[in-house]
Amino acid sequence: MQGRLFILGLGPGDPELMTLKAARILREARHVAFFAKAGRMGHARGIVADLLSPTAEELRFEYPFTTEVALEHPSYAARMGEFYARCAATLATRMDAGQNIALLCEGDAFLYGSAMYLFDRLRDEYTVEIIPGVAGMSGCWSRAQTPIAHGDDVLSVLPGTLDAASLLARLQRCDAAVIMKIGRNLPKIRAVLEQAGLLSRAVYVERGSMEGERIMPLAALADASAPYFAMVLVPGRQHNR
Amino acid sequence: MQGRLFILGLGPGDPELMTLKAARILREARHVAFFAKAGRMGHARGIVADLLSPTAEELRFEYPFTTEVALEHPSYAARMGEFYARCAATLATRMDAGQNIALLCEGDAFLYGSAMYLFDRLRDEYTVEIIPGVAGMSGCWSRAQTPIAHGDDVLSVLPGTLDAASLLARLQRCDAAVIMKIGRNLPKIRAVLEQAGLLSRAVYVERGSMEGERIMPLAALADASAPYFAMVLVPGRQHNR
Numbered sequence: 001m002q003g004r005l006f007i008l009g010l011g012p013g014d015p016e017l018m019t020l021k022a023a024r025i026l027r028e029a030r031h032v033a034f035f036a037k038a039g040r041m042g043h044a045r046g047i048v049a050d051l052l053s054p055t056a057e058e059l060r061f062e063y064p065f066t067t068e069v070a071l072e073h074p075s076y077a078a079r080m081g082e083f084y085a086r087c088a089a090t091l092a093t094r095m096d097a098g099q100n101i102a103l104l105c106e107g108d109a110f111l112y113g114s115a116m117y118l119f120d121r122l123r124d125e126y127t128v129e130i131i132p133g134v135a136g137m138s139g140c141w142s143r144a145q146t147p148i149a150h151g152d153d154v155l156s157v158l159p160g161t162l163d164a165a166s167l168l169a170r171l172q173r174c175d176a177a178v179i180m181k182i183g184r185n186l187p188k189i190r191a192v193l194e195q196a197g198l199l200s201r202a203v204y205v206e207r208g209s210m211e212g213e214r215i216m217p218l219a220a221l222a223d224a225s226a227p228y229f230a231m232v233l234v235p236g237r238q239h240n241r
Numbered sequence: 242m243q244g245r246l247f248i249l250g251l252g253p254g255d256p257e258l259m260t261l262k263a264a265r266i267l268r269e270a271r272h273v274a275f276f277a278k279a280g281r282m283g284h285a286r287g288i289v290a291d292l293l294s295p296t297a298e299e300l301r302f303e304y305p306f307t308t309e310v311a312l313e314h315p316s317y318a319a320r321m322g323e324f325y326a327r328c329a330a331t332l333a334t335r336m337d338a339g340q341n342i343a344l345l346c347e348g349d350a351f352l353y354g355s356a357m358y359l360f361d362r363l364r365d366e367y368t369v370e371i372i373p374g375v376a377g378m379s380g381c382w383s384r385a386q387t388p389i390a391h392g393d394d395v396l397s398v399l400p401g402t403l404d405a406a407s408l409l410a411r412l413q414r415c416d417a418a419v420i421m422k423i424g425r426n427l428p429k430i431r432a433v434l435e436q437a438g439l440l441s442r443a444v445y446v447e448r449g450s451m452e453g454e455r456i457m458p459l460a461a462l463a464d465a466s467a468p469y470f471a472m473v474l475v476p477g478r479q480h481n482r
Contacts (some may be wrong), residue, residue, distance in 0.1 A: 009383075011260065012373070019375060020264055021257040071392070106380045111396075116388035123386065129388060132253070132379035132450075134260060138349045142250075142371035145358035150338065151312070151424075154411060155352075155398040156392065170395060173411055181393075209373075 004096035005126055006113050009108040010134020011048045012092075013210040017134050018047065025102055025131065026051050031094060033059035033087075035114050044104035059094075059101070061087045071161075084114075088121035095126050107136040137178045140208035140231050144215045151175045153236035155219075160185035164192050169240040170197045175235025183228040190218060198234050206230040244336035246367055248356050249397035250374020252287045254451040258375050259288065266343055267292050270333060274328075275302035275345040276355050285468040300335075302328045312402075325355075329362035336367050348377040353421075378419045380447035381472050385456045390417045392416065394477035401426035401473075405433050409462070412437045417477025424469040431459060439475050447471040 006025050011017035018026075020121055026032070026048055027044035036042030040061065064083050070076065094101055109115045109130060119128055137157070141148045149155040152173035158167060160181045171177055171192065193199040206227055218232055246319060247266050252258035259267075267273070267289055277283030283301065305324050311317065335342055350371060358367055359391045377399070382389045390396040394416035401422045412418055412433065421428055434440040443459035447468055459473055 009375075009379070014262070016265070017260050017373060018256050018261040019252065019260055021255070023261055024257070108375070108383075110382050110388045110390075111379065112390050112392070112394075115386075116391060117384075119388060131382035132258065132375045132383040134250075134349070134375055135372045135379060138250070138352065138373035138376060141351050142349075142373040145360075145369070147351045147354075147360060147370060149351075149353050149398065150357060151351075151353070151399040152402055154400070154403075156415065157396040159393040159395070160479070161393055164393075170414055173414055174397065 001098050002126065003097070003099040003101065005091060005095065005118075005128045006100065006102045007105060007109045007119060007128060007130045008102055009105050009110075009113075009131055010056070011134040012107060012136045012139025012208060013043075013047060013051060014139070015047050015233050016109060017139060017209065018051075019131065023051060026104075027053065028231065029056055029102040030041065031057045031093065031099050031101045032104055033091060033101055036061065036063045037063055041108045042104075045211075048104060059090060061090075063083050075153050076164060080117075080164070081162060084117040085121065090119045091118060092126065095122075104134065108133045111135050136208070136229075137180075137231060137233075140205040141178075141233055141235075143208045144203050144205050144212065144233060146203050146233050146235050148178070148233060155236065163186050167192045168196055171198060171234070177232075177234040179232040179234070181228060182226040182230040182232060184225050186221075186226045187224060189232060193218065193232070193234070201234055201237070203234060204230065204235040222235055225237065242339050243367065244338070244340040244342065245337065246363060247341065247343045247344060248350045248360060248369060248371045249343055250346050250351075250354075250372055251285055253348060253380025253449060254284075254288060254379045255289060255380070256288050258380060258412070258450065259292075260372065260374065263372050263374065266290060268294065268481050270294070270297055270341070270343040272298045272300065272342045273345055274302060274342055276302045276304065278304055283345075284347045288347065289345060293373065300331060302331075302422070306478060321358075326362065329359045329363035332359065333367065336363075343413060346374065349374045351375055377449070377470075378421075378472060381446040381476055382419075382476075384449045384454065385444050385446050385474060387444050387472060387474050387476050388433060389419070390428075396477065401430050402467040405429050408433045409423050409437055411447045412439060415477075418475040420473040420474075422469060423467040424471060425466050427462075427467045428465060430473060434473070434475070439467075442475055444474040444476070445471065446474060466476040
């Protein structure tokens, strides 16, 4: 019997924000796989630390690089593609041997998650079940007590890596926005929000729902840069009720 | 001692997609409140049917109208505003008497949820905790096995109620999209996606993760209209890896 792959979205960081279904699959899992940066435990692996069976086998997929190769560099996509192909081959070998595998993912796996690249390579030949999770951004706007989208609001999720003109054009065509990938893009993002007349509404969230959480109006943040995984929330409000 | 309000996101419909935290709060809840349409049980109330203590008190907030008054009609906002004010006053009276209340919400409460209008009215005087949930759209794209956003994709959540020109303009400035509020807007949405060259990528999802689920390429859907709560997914893919 061929084994199956369960892709588990584990939520924004607080282990209690995992779904009942993910927790059940995890408690029964004999083989778990997860991505991690070199020298780190791996965010998803950290979330399940207290739930995982001590006898479960762990497959650690360590990214070949993180910031050393720029996203725009021609070798980035090729080298990441090779890495994902190796990970998928490892899972395929296990499933061919009849093993079920739980692939751990922070947030929701199909919203900007690395697991999508393994899914693409395995979906035609293996049974894959996707367990949705609470998105990182939901964790952030809940902790920030910031209702994000109302009624007929258009909500856009924007990478802070966009150039200023592109970011401005997109902000002008939505009512609510979540800006991700802040890092060194912070001054540009702040300037564009000010130009769009949105700075007073913007909320900055760092490590939402985790230890070391920081939440404040973006206008009050003096920092010149921020962690890459910080977010800026721009709540919409088309109709006051 | 003043009571507290817990706003619980309960996920897309499958009770097992509730978070561990929401389930814990719910099992301990002595008083639960929820919105419902006239003559219906209420979607959120349905999700918790098997978890709720039989002795818990239920506060049912029935919408004064659903489709009988158009969103654009001047009286819509005023009458909904009065309704939300009455609901908030009911919760305030209970909290003044020391009761903790769990307000049940489908999906994620701060993403297009009615609970936001009660939160707005209560946040200054009461302690409110927001428990994020799996968004309805996450449930849909997971069930549809459709990874939605990758790398630096711009993801937009668009109401199908937008006019064709606005919808087209927004689709042209994003890489991935979720179109909500389908209903009678289906022919317009299909035409706009065709015009934008996106029809072949679009996936139709009806009742995602619930009984009666229907998932198919939008191009294969012959229907002239769809349920209001159906969704159309347009997956992004900036970089193939």
